[in-house]
Amino acid sequence: MTLTTATVRISRFRRSKIYAIIESGGKQYKVASGQVIDVDHLKATEGNTVELDRVLLIDTDGKVTIGTPTITGAKVVATVQGEVKGDKLIVFRYKPKVRYRRKTGHRQLYTRLAIEKIVEPGVVPGEPSKRVRRRKKEVTENGT
Secondary structure, X not given: OOOOHHHHHHHHHHOOOEEEEEEEOOEEEEEEOOOEEEEEOOOOOOOOEEEEOOEEEEEEOXXXXXXXXXXXXXXXXXXXXXXXXXXXXXXXXXXXXXXXXXXXXXXXXXXXXXXXXXXOOOOOOOOOOOOOOOOOOOOOOOOO
């Protein structure tokens, strides 16, 4: 049995157990903690932390929370790693029979973000969530 690229991509995000879909610059990104993404240029200096509060969806171990259009109180905390330029686009204008040719290039400026954590609504970011354990049943001598 061979794996398709779709199953490989899904299993890569399953390891992180939590992922979110955020909106930045009119585009949507699927992010998980520890991931590095390039978004449209933001006015932030290198090393600063950025809170992206336009969270559209959060998936935690199969429990999906969908916003209408965003989830209030949810945010993604990321660290700015710097600015990068995208691939060069060639813009070539040409008109036949009149010897008109103009060749220019363009490189879009992006901000590279390292995703630190995804904060769900109602969860205080400094406190870890408490896990409730079931108490073990005490076994008496007669087996009940």
